[in-house]
Amino acid sequence: EAQVTQNPRYLITVTGKKLTVTCSQNMNHEYMSWYRQDPGLGLRQIYYSMNVEVTDKGDVPEGYKVSRKEKRNFPLILESPSPNQTSLYFCASGKTASSSGNTIYFGEGSWLTVV
């Protein structure tokens, strides 16, 4: 089954304690991305990757890091989480820009609370 898998799905952590949210896709997609969803703001892009070893900032990259060492994985790293990073996070993947009509597929989301 084609899917984007995120872990953990739910996490409560404390300010400053480094954490990583993993993301894996089994569709051999070149493109992967992270979004955060906040009430009244919709989804905003944090980082994206067009292929292995190629990453770039989205609209709200501050406080986050990513890496793309393998095609299927795209972890999101919060080096020193703060309460304003409490949010619902989505990982996404898709084929690269051979067509603007490509569908982007999303994972089930990771609820992160920073206290």
Added chain:
Amino acid sequence: AQSVAQPEDQVNVAEGNPLTVKCTYSVSGNPYLFWYVQYPNRGLQFLLKYITGDNLVKGSYGFEAEFNKSQTSFHLKKPSALVSDSALYFCAVRDLNTGFQKLVFGTGTRLLVSP
């Protein structure tokens, strides 16, 4: 910049009645438009997209959307609502200025279908 607007935070409809969730867009060039749905405790699921061709696009779960270029709208519709359609719906447009892959989302519309 590409953007979409969802003017209604919530839409209420009785089961069996037709439903419409509104979306308007602002783009430079041809629009590539998408609808996604988020069920409670589930991820973001792709419903349908408009790339080119027929203005009426059919998607999953009996949903369809009508692209209207003159009104810059892409409203989501269903002839007969089900209680199970209750969810959060997002309209999105492809941002062609960032390598085709970024989706710009609206703020979401919560659909409540009453029995």
